[in-house]
Amino acid sequence: MNKFANLVLRDIRLAVRQGSAFTMTLSFFVVAVTLYPLGVGPELNILARIGPGVLWVGALLSCLLTLDRIFQADFEDGSLDQLMLGSLPVELMALAKIIAHWLTSVVPLILITPILAVSLNMPADGIWAMMLALLVGSPVLSLIGAVGAGLTVGMRRGGVLLSLLVLPLYIPVLIFGVAAVEAAIAVLPMGPHILLLAGFSLGALVVCPVAAAAALRLAVE
Amino acid sequence: MSLTATNLRCIRQDRLIFNGLGFSLKVGEILWVQGRNGAGKSSLLRMVAGLLKPALGEIKWNGISVKDDPDGFQDQFRYIGHQEALKPVLTARENLQFWADFSGNHDVSAALKEFDLEKIADSPVGIMSAGQKKRTNLARLISSPAPLWVLDEPVSSLDTHYIDLFKRQLEKHVAAGGMALLATHQDLNLPSSRKLDLDGTRGQNSE
Helix, strand or coil: CHHHHHHHHHHHHHHHHHCHHHHHHHHHHHHHHHHHHHHHCCCHHHHHHHHHHHHHHHHHHHHHHHHCHHHHHHHHCCHHHHHHHCCCCHHHHHHHHHHHHHHHHHHHHHHHHHHHHHHCCCCHHHHHHHHHHHHHHCHHHHHHHHHHHHHCCCCCCCHHHHHHHHHHHHHHHHHHHHHHHHHHHCCCCCHHHHHHHHHHHHHHHHHHHHHHHHHHHHHHC | CEEEEEEEEEEECCEEEEEEEEEEEECCCEEEEECCCCCCHHHHHHHHHCCCCCCEEEEEECCEECCCCHHHHHCCEEEECCCCCCCCCCEHHHHHHHHHHHCCCCCHHHHHHHCCCHHHCCCEHHHCCHHHHHHHHHCHHHHCCCCEEEEECCCCCCCHHHHHHHHHHHHHHHHCCCEEEEECCCCCCCCCEEEEECCCCCCCCCC
């Protein structure tokens, strides 16, 4: 357990020291979302209508930017070999790196969402629902993403392939994530959607570390 | 303690690298793996470390196949690849501390001292020279000790002074009941070492 926490802390520390991870995804998210009002025009009704979808798609795409770094840097400098050889099971090693990715690359997106939501004319109820839906559903992004990252780790320019592998698998989260926010805005119960998102997260939590570990074992060969 | 390998076959991308390879290593011995580029030195070491599965044959630790008891073998060896496994933004001490925590907690400052790294221990690895990185990586052998050292090109980018220092560490380790499997291009002239020549171990169907 100690080793697990150590690995999570080390990845967080690396992300903080390098700095670029936080700022890159965050600024991409902000820029991508702000492009919509400019493109669609300042009509408040339309913006409020598309707001939840825009924020969710923005979050998915920003998350993609950092996915390949989950294992790539460790693969390139030989750390991955050493991590696989440690007494920590490879599945838990993968899970530790997934948690670190979620904390450093996805949580900042959730935190900045309210500001962007206001710029899209989202009502207050919708903003809270948006944050809740992201909090419950976004672990799936890191979890499924890690499987894709494990499969493409040995490839040069694996980034595009990674997107093609992972984005279709994000669709259920996108659908129910947006549905939860729209339900909250329409003052309908959003519980079922949130519970479904939680179900996706828990399911992915069980399956994805195992799949990512299998992919990594192939990658180091 | 002993490491034995019998009848190992290595196939990479449908190419036969070596076949029918066997060796044994006992306490107090150093086995020097030698061969041309592409003869499979690194592949052999990765097989011993369990990163690569042999196409045929088996590796035994104390007579028990490592496939049957991977956990029993896990803490018994330390693998140093030709990549440094160091993070440029962390200092040498932080890097070593992480690996020491990850593979058994031991004295990092002693390891830094043994490899003459004390002066540069607190500067980021990113600004270090190749030789300094190599020494930091080798210092893991002291901070996370294990009976079997599996070393891939341990002296590349070291100058003669530090090659001698490394040889002294290696001899000390072996004299204290350890063993080592190492692959280098140059002959280190180690008195207690045996040679394993990979040239000529290719199968007959080799291209």
